[in-house]
Amino acid sequence: RHVIISRDAEEKLKHLVSYARAEYHHTSSHNYHGQSIIFTNSRKHCYELASYLNRNRVKTAVYHSGLTFNERKEVEKRFEDGFYAAVVTTAALGAGVDFPASQVIFESLAMGIKWLSVAEFHQMIGRAGRLGYHDRGKAILLVEPDKKYHSSMDGTEDDVAFELLTEPIEPVEAVMAGDKQLEQILATIVALEHPTLKQLVIAYRKLLGPSETLKSSLHQLKELDMVSIYDDGPQATNLGRATARTYLSPTQAGSIQKRIKARSPLEIAIELEPFSAIFVNNKLQSAIEHTLKSGYIGSNLFSGSLLEFMQTSLDDRSSLPTLVVNTFSRWQQEIFKCNCPENPWCDCGQSELSRIIVKMRLKPMNLKEITKELDIKYNLYAYPGDIYRWFDTLIHHLRAVAKLALVFQDKKTTRLALNTIKLIERPWIVPKKKRKKITAKRSSKKAS
Template sequence: MSTQASAVETLFLHERGDSYRVVAIRDGQRVFHGTLDTKETSAGPRPGRFRTKDGTTEEPRNPDEFVELARQAGRIRISQQTSTAGREELQALLDGYQLSAKTVRTCRYCANDGAYSPITEETAIKTDREHICPDCAREELERELAYKGQFTGQAQQRLEDLLLEVQDLDRIVNLLSGDLDPDLTKFDTISATVDDVDPVQTADLGLHPQLQSMIESRFDELLPVQSLSVRNGLFDGDDQLVVSATATGKTLIGELAGVNRALEGKGKMLFLVPLVALANQKHEDFRDRYGDLGLDVTIRVGASRINDDGTRFDPGADVIVGTYEGIDHALRTGKDLGDIGTVVIDEVHTLKEPERGHRLDGLISRLKYYCAERADTRSEYGGAQWLYLSATVGNPEWLAGQLGATLIEFEERPVPIERHVTFADEREKLRLEDKLVKRAFDQKSSKGYRGQTIIFTNSRRRCHSISRKLGYDSAPYHAGLDYKKRKQVESKFLDQELSAVVTTAALAAGVDFPASQVIFDSLAMGIEWLSVQEFSQMLGRAGRPDYHDKGTVYMLIEPDCTYHNSMEMTEDEVAFKLLKGEMEDVRNVYDQAAAVEETLANITVAGESAKRLNDRMLGEIDTQRAVGKLLEWEFIDGLEPTPMGRAVTRHFLSPDDAFRLLDGIRNGLSPYEIVAEQELADEEL
């Protein structure tokens, strides 16, 4: 004891039941842990029983050794959690030996365990009407996390950071049960940014008189990204890749160029989008906006010549709105699209998607071939201007170079977006969504608009389930609804008759619902996790400068959750990857199936020129090897598609899909059985 006592820096005393903990600290480490009982004498309280603790065992010591320990200590501290009577008793005991002590705020959890952990206003963590040290608070949080389910390191780190920031363990634990305290759920704010761009006045555009008059009646000046595009050759016919955040005015760039060229007799405009829902909206918008200028507007989606509303596709129209597949099908089946003056590819970052990227890449190559061939045979046709639009490209300089386009990049975000994260299971998410939707709809912006919500989820069935359980009027919205129903939902939302729409991917690519709030019920679309680009597109739906002061995004995360056994990451892992992730580059590496599919389509469109089309694509294709496979599988004869090859390319079949269908037919399966086999195969991917 004497050796220890000579070097003790701090002697710490803490009341525990009817005894006092005695802890000696040297060099920040505990060198002695014991318990002390006092006895009352005529001179006042004095040491009674004194015992050394070692785990669960105790060894009796001479009470005088406590007095020696106290005299040799550099300082004596009594815990604030010790009762008033206990502090008075200890002080009286020490006074009897001319020793002084100071009462300090300490962690009770540590003190009860025989450790000395002083805490301050800066380090104290509140819990259950008392304060504890950060280490004990972390341990308590870890116990709660273990009880709630498996949390990944990033999720746990986020919660620990919040714990130290707000210094309240109970509030963090409540967050695990779906608490919506915005001070806790807030992850960050994406600030509004407005770059200093001198705006182009609409009166100076020099467009076709009809379009010029319309634009001047709508705007006095162009938005910054539009001004940059005009100054960099938009009306000189230059190809451009325009990369700018959602709601910054990219679409009008394509409209101005395409409609102006159409009115001047320089060819029709193709406006291409990835989704039917988006094509339908653009078709109606363009028809309403430009029909009065004498332009015919038509739509081409998928393989169908008849749209849901009965509109017949007119290849001779001045403006064709189409999905990628709709226009590609027209090319693959030899349709005459007339003189194309402008091609607008909206959401061009689709090029990076594993399933659809190679098809968009092939479509661009085939369309350029179509335009070049037409220019060779019609001297009065000058070819097409190409405009590529996206809010999310990780490598815009590279992509612009590959596409032969001038890069117009603009970083403006019109309104700030707050991003929030909270944790909830599937059932709890419904309660939170209802609360968030009501909270938004009950508030109005400074511009007089109610807050409305888009809820993204991963299945059509879930869309309907959520919508039914929301207290305020809402509606599901997805590609499974017919055209009339989708238009009704769009109209009601625009008229602020709906508090929310619940959707799958149908809205992510730009259907213009002026929502103030986006809720992620799931971070999956179907059986795939969202990419950083998709996530950015979706959260970009929150907040419109003409309607709202800010956008709000809520991610409702279920820890340790996956939606399909093929998913390697859990939802909480994905959440922080998306929040902190960098935009993914557009890169194209094609497997054999993709290379063969595009080569077959290129042979169908261009025959002996197919290699030239392959070489123009972003993804590298070994044409010789692909042609060899097509010959082996009897999809081509020479450099002509066989009837089977035409059927395969007409229906966008991969080789595996084609062989599966052929096997089903040869084995005498019914159409329903063949479809079932196909769906089973897709499920196993």
């Protein structure tokens, strides 16, 4: 483990190029090039670092969860083949994919605007050196003294580096949250069909860190109409059995039961998990930073600092660039348009954006077309991989609504949920001939 003190960000970049290049030129006794995983604190910074390294003749790729499945697999394969000298990623990779790297470099000791914990740090340095590939693993910490990535952070980067290298990993205590415990107990009751209390007690004792008593959990499940309690033991109701097959928590299923008559399946599915991985594009970010001149504004659309800036800045539009005024006005008209007293800090904005993305998909648009439309119309950027995974989650929730609707004998809601799934699941890549027909049809509609 090596700590390299850097006077500023520019010196960090020089060290980054030097260590990544030197490692790639070193060959192990197993005849593999040395390769580096470079950790930084944001997806945006991943691209900036990769661009700098490539300009300095260090072949580098970006890797994060926002990439599509095929994009991630392509980077993984080319890295394993030795094509790339380095891959730049966020701290999220520490617990994910297995890259055969000989060296990890910490360009930042933060994850977003939070310092890394000792446990996270040890997980990440464990990436360095793979048996059968490399002779040893190296970890390099590029540290800028007195550096903070946000005013809310305690300590500085040099303080954190010392703690990460000297402090022991904190002991971990497993605690199963209430909803997870209810889910597990309900699944056990459904699997055993009609367990005795003795069987259920045995199963309860095998749970990892239960936070509530078995009696309390059974009472909650009964209140949610998930189980009926008899003298010889509990038995799942039709709703309980359907819930166990949906992978929803009993509390979520109970909330669906209350809303199923008043809301469409799509609305219910969106409310369960709206899309939130949406960011200001580079053009708007530059305009905001130029206006702000100092301070920090989050890049996520729903970050408190960005929403606060939007609300306060529109009171004095004369000082803002036209791009910022027009974009904020559009957001307020089309995304943050509810009448809630808490607007724009309520959840309505996330739900409205989710509806906008679903409408784009139903046109139908593919992932690239959706990201392009968000960029042009709203000056927002979403990674295609994030959109794809959110649609996958949305489909799971729609299937759950369809199954629960059958319990309530609501065939109309079931059909609507399944039809919505079919429309979303249409092939993402439309054949060229069919695409031309769709484009011609859209053009004729606009003309009329």
